[in-house]
Structures are given as structure tokens and as C-alpha cells.
Amino acid sequence: MSPRTRLWVLACGVAGVAALLAVTVWRLPPFGGARHPYGERAVEAALASRVANAVASVNFDQRAFDTLGEQAILFGSVLGTVVVLRQTRDERRVEPEPAGVAGPVRRYALIALPVVLLTGVYVVAHGQLSPGGGFQGGVVAATGLHLLYVAVDYRALKRVRSVHLFTLADAAGEAGYLLLGTGGLLAGTAYLTDVLPLGTFGTLASGGTVPLLNAAIGVEVAAAVVVLLARFLDQAIEIVTSGEEGDRAPGTDGAPGTGGARPAGGTGRADGADGPHRTGRGGAG
Amino acid sequence: MNGWLAAACALLVLGLLPALAAACTGPVLRRVLAQNLTTVLTALVLLLLAQGYARPAYGDLALVLAVLGPAGTLVFERLLAEELAASPARTPFQRLMGLAGTAAVPPVVLALAVVTDPGRATVKLLLTGCLLLAGSAVCTRALTAAWGR
Amino acid sequence: MDELPVALALLLVACAGTAAVATRDPVRQSLVLGVLGLALALLFTVLQAPDVALSQLAVGTALTPLMVLLSVRKVRRKARSERREEHE
Numbered sequence: 001m002s003p004r005t006r007l008w009v010l011a012c013g014v015a016g017v018a019a020l021l022a023v024t025v026w027r028l029p030p031f032g033g034a035r036h037p038y039g040e041r042a043v044e045a046a047l048a049s050r051v052a053n054a055v056a057s058v059n060f061d062q063r064a065f066d067t068l069g070e071q072a073i074l075f076g077s078v079l080g081t082v083v084v085l086r087q088t089r090d091e092r093r094v095e096p097e098p099a100g101v102a103g104p105v106r107r108y109a110l111i112a113l114p115v116v117l118l119t120g121v122y123v124v125a126h127g128q129l130s131p132g133g134g135f136q137g138g139v140v141a142a143t144g145l146h147l148l149y150v151a152v153d154y155r156a157l158k159r160v161r162s163v164h165l166f167t168l169a170d171a172a173g174e175a176g177y178l179l180l181g182t183g184g185l186l187a188g189t190a191y192l193t194d195v196l197p198l199g200t201f202g203t204l205a206s207g208g209t210v211p212l213l214n215a216a217i218g219v220e221v222a223a224a225v226v227v228l229l230a231r232f233l234d235q236a237i238e239i240v241t242s243g244e245e246g247d248r249a250p251g252t253d254g255a256p257g258t259g260g261a262r263p264a265g266g267t268g269r270a271d272g273a274d275g276p277h278r279t280g281r282g283g284a285g
Numbered sequence: 286m287n288g289w290l291a292a293a294c295a296l297l298v299l300g301l302l303p304a305l306a307a308a309c310t311g312p313v314l315r316r317v318l319a320q321n322l323t324t325v326l327t328a329l330v331l332l333l334l335a336q337g338y339a340r341p342a343y344g345d346l347a348l349v350l351a352v353l354g355p356a357g358t359l360v361f362e363r364l365l366a367e368e369l370a371a372s373p374a375r376t377p378f379q380r381l382m383g384l385a386g387t388a389a390v391p392p393v394v395l396a397l398a399v400v401t402d403p404g405r406a407t408v409k410l411l412l413t414g415c416l417l418l419a420g421s422a423v424c425t426r427a428l429t430a431a432w433g434r
Numbered sequence: 435m436d437e438l439p440v441a442l443a444l445l446l447v448a449c450a451g452t453a454a455v456a457t458r459d460p461v462r463q464s465l466v467l468g469v470l471g472l473a474l475a476l477l478f479t480v481l482q483a484p485d486v487a488l489s490q491l492a493v494g495t496a497l498t499p500l501m502v503l504l505s506v507r508k509v510r511r512k513a514r515s516e517r518r519e520e521h522e
Contacts, residue, residue: 032437053485055485102427104426105362108355108419108420108423109359112419112420115416116353119349123349126345129342131342131343131345131484131488132345132485132488135489135492136488136489136491139489140352140492142497143353143492143496143497146356147356150360225497232504233504235504235508236504236505236507236508240511241512241515286438286439294439294442297439301446301473302449304469305449305453305469308465308466309457309466313465316462316465319469320465320468320469324472324495327475327476330476331475331479334439334479338482343479345484346487346488349488349491350495354495356495356496357468360499360500364500364503364507365461368461
């Protein structure tokens with residue numbers, strides 16, 4: 001297709017979308033009006049299942065299957081990042097230098113760390129009562145853990161963070177959501193139906209499966225973010241391509257042609273024959 | 286529109302817009318200080334909005350921002366250490382920004398604490414205020430210390 | 435008058451968004467991006483969508499800047515060593 005034709009196709013698409021948008025906006029109810037047909041029904045259904053936060057009811061009860069898809073997207077994208085950012089054959093690890101962090105900052109981080117983790121758990125646990133839920137709380141808790149890198153030292157983070165365990169937790173959270181859904185099938189209704197006792201409105205244990213699904217998502221998201229950042233940190237701090245200088249001067253290189261030292265740890269694996277091989281640069285200088 | 290919402294609007298116009306302008310121009314040190322100021326002011330605006338809309342649950346937003354905001358600023362402090370060390374010396378304007386980040390917290394939080402019914406909500410509000418104060422003070426100190434290094 | 439907070443939040447988002455686009459250096463851009471995230475959280479709050487605002491705060495405050503800056507660090511290190519290699 002020539003660039004000119006492509007431009008015409010694009011113009012047709014843009015014009016079509018613009019026309020549809022214009023028609024839709026014309027027929028929209030006025031901004032911030034008093035009539036919300038969908039909202040009224042959603043709130044009614046939320047109150048019927050004793051979930052105080054109507055948004056949580058929509059996400060984890062009325063539209064729980066959509067949320068399953070959304071968290072599968074997160075799971076898949078983290079998986080993809082782990083594969084793309086893995087240690088390849090021509091890369092090796094260098095030990096990062098310890099960082100000099102000022103005393104007050106370090107003390108603040110060590111005091112704030114449990115507070116942040118607790119806030120994350122609080123946000124997850126109150127998902128059915130107030131704004132928040134598994135996703136938000138999971139991200140808060142995972143970010144809190146990285147205070148260790150930001151304000152203490154990378155090695156302190158590495159000591160408490162077993163990437164292997166967090167990978168397992170990621171999968172367990174994802175599986176937990178799937179398995180909680182089958183409760184509906186066992187009870188003889190549809191997948192992901194809220195079949196548990198609903199509890200008292202406005203308490204932590206209200207809403208049947210909603211808090212449980214929130215907890216599963218919380219585990220999955222927190223673990224996913226930790227695994228994701230672990231790969232980013234690996235690449236930015238530890239892993240260097242042969243010939244590239246790390247945070248510290250590299251040690252003795254491997255023989256030319258083999259592309260430096262062999263990958264350390266279990267994450268490195270030899271990649272296939274395709275892909276740009278830049279072997280031999282380590283000794284080429 | 287009640288007084289709390291008016292206060293939120295005033296803080297947004299008089300505090301957040303200038304802080305945004307400061308975050309978009311000048312040397313990196315000034316930008317990061319302005320980013321720190323923005324997080325504090327946003328948390329305060331969120332607290333005022335929660336009171337203005339009479340929805341105490343909105344206070345959770347300010348709590349989350351109070352714990353994550355300093356983490357965000359420390360990310361910049363840690364990963365931009367070179368740029369921060371190369372920034373020109375501190376100006377009075379930067380000192381003013383650091384001061385505003387801590388000085389703005391007590392009046393707003395105390396005013397809100399007076400009108401809140403004593404109970405768990407007050408504890409959460411005061412906790413948010415303490416976290417904001419401590420976080421902002423630590424970040425400002427860390428940033429100005431980074432300049433000397 | 436009741437829509438004043440919405441109008442002001444929209445104004446803040448417009449200013450921060452324009453500034454984020456106009457900043458070319460990725461490091462400085464990540465700072466403006468952080469401020470834009472806060473402005474968006476305010477906008478979602480005044481539009482009575484606190485769940486969305488909380489998501490925005492959780493992701494935009496520390497996580498996005500950390501990922502952007504780590505990527506910048508990796509790319510710059512790579513570019514520096516490649517430049518040095520050309521000189522040799």
C-alpha cells in the first residue's frame with residue numbers, strides 16, 4: 001500500500017470515528033445530571049448483596065468476569081516483561097556498590113515501611129466498604145517494599161525479596177480468583193456468582209465473595225509489581241552487556257567469542273540462534 | 286459550594302498551579318522540590334475535598350498519598366543523584382518551597398480535626414497529617430543534602 | 435458555582451498535560467508526569483470517582499517514576515559505553 005493510499009484509509013477511519021462521536025455526544029444526557037439509569041440499578045444490586053462501595057460490587061460481583069480478564073492482562077504483561085528482560089547469553093551480572101544514604105532518610109524509610117505495608121492491607125481489606133480494593137492496595141504494598149531500595153540499599157531489598165516466592169504468589173493470586181469463581185458452579189449457578197453468606201452491611205466481612213476476590217487480586221497485583229520491578233532493577237543495576245561498564249568496574253572478562261562470563265543464577269538461559277548476537281565485544285577493545 | 290470546597294479551590298489555584306510551574310522550569314533540584322510540594326498540597330486538597338463533600342471515606346486518598354508521596358520523591362532523589370549534585374546552589378525560592386511543604390500541613394489538618402467528631406476518623410486524620418509532615422521534612426532535607434554531595 | 439472545583443481541576447490537568455508533552459528530556463518529563471498524575475487524581479476526585487483516583491495515585495506517585503528512571507538509567511549506561519567503544 002502506498003503512503004498516499006494509507007493516508008486516505010486513515011482519513012476515512014478518522015472521519016468515521018469523528019462522525020460517530022459527534023452523533024453520540026449530541027444524544028448524551030447533560031453533564032452531571034440527576035438521572036443515572038445504570039447507576040441506580042448498580043447501587044440497588046450493590047445494596048442487595050450488602051456491599052457498601054457500589055464500585056466494588058460492580059467490579060467483583062456484577063462484572064466479576066470482566067475483572068478476571070483485566071487481571072489476566074496484568075498477569076500476561078508481567079510474564080512478557082519477565083521474558084523480554086531476562087538475562088541473555090552475552091550479559092553478565094556485576095555486584096552493585098552499596099549506596100550512601102543519609103541517616104534521617106534511612107530511619108524514615110525503616111519506620112515508614114511497616115506503615116505503608118499496613119496501609120496497603122487496609123486498602124485491600126476495606127475494598128467493599130470504601131474506595132480502594134485489591135489493585136490499589138496491592139500496588140501500595142509493593143511500592144512500600146521498594147522503599148528498601150530507594151532509601152536503604154539495594155542489597156537490603158534483595159535480602160527480603162525472594163523473586164521466586166513472589167512469582168509463586170503471583171500465580172497463586174491469579175489461580176485463587178479463578179478457583180473462587182468455581183464456587184458458583186459448585187452451588188449450581190453461574191461462574192463467579194456470589195454464593196457465600198452476605199454478612200452484615202457495612203462490616204469487614206460483608207459482601208460474600210467480594211472481599212475474598214479482592215484479597216486474591218491484592219496478592220496477585222502486589223506480587224506482580226514486585227516481580228516486574230525486580231526485572232527492571234536487575235537490568236538497570238546488575239546486568240551488563242559485555243563491553244558495557246556496570247556501576248563498578250568489570251572484573252576479568254571471559255574469552256573473546258563466548259561473550260563474557262556465563263549467566264549467573266537461574267534466570268539466565270541461552271537464547272536461540274536468532275536475534276542479534278553481540279558476542280565477542282568483551283574482548284574486542 | 287461550602288467553605289471547605291472554597292478552601293480547596295483556593296489551595297489549588299494559589300498553591301498547586303505555582304508548584305506546577307516550578308516543576309516545569311529551572312534546574313532539577315528545584316523541580317524535585319516542587320514535585321514534593323505538589324504531593325503535600327494535593328494531599329491537603331484531597332482532605333479538604335473529603336470534608337467539603339462530607340465523605341470521610343475520601344480521606345483514604347490523602348492517607349495513601351501521604352505514604353506514597355515521599356516514596357516517589359525519594360525515587361527521584363535516589364536516581365537523579367548526579368543531576369541534583371550538579372544543580373546550582375539553593376535559592377531563597379527553593380528554601381521557601383521546602384518551608385511551604387511543611388508549614389501548610391498543620392493549619393489544614395488541625396482545622397479539619399476540630400470539626401471532625403472525635404473517634405477513629407480523627408486518629409486517621411492526625412496520622413495522615415503526621416505522615417505528611419515527616420515525609421515532606423525528610424524529603425526536603427535529603428534533597429538539600431544531595432546538593433552538597 | 436458548584437462546578438468550580440471541576441473547572442479548576444480540568445485547568446490543572448490541561449496545564450500539566452501540556453507541560454508533560456512540551457518537556458523533551460525524559461528525566462524532567464518523569465517529574466512533570468508525576469505532577470500530571472496528581473492533577474488527574476484530583477480531577478477524578480471532584481468528579482466523584484475516588485476508586486479511579488486511588489488507582490491513579492497508587493500507580494502514578496512512585497511506581498511510574500521508578501520504572502521510567504530505571505529505564506533511562508539502563509539506556510544511558512548502554513549509550514555511554516557504546517560511545518566510548520567508538521572512540522577506542
